[in-house]
Amino acid sequence: MVLPISLPPEEDAKAREALKPLLEGWASGAEKKGLPGNEAVAFLREQIAAAQKAAKEKEN
Secondary structure, eight states, rough: OOOOOOOHHHHHHHHHHHHHHHHHHHHHHHHHSSOHHHHHHHHHHHHHHHHHHHHHHHHH
């Protein structure tokens, strides 16, 4: 079971900024190995956005 986690907008922004270097570093390392790191991170962000949207719709 996956439990949605909601953060206030200010905390969400802080978390996104804190994770940015981690994700960019991982993507860069993957790209250097010939893997689609940037594409993978973009996909991850799309999936997170879709899950957040679905959770909000479910609340209403």
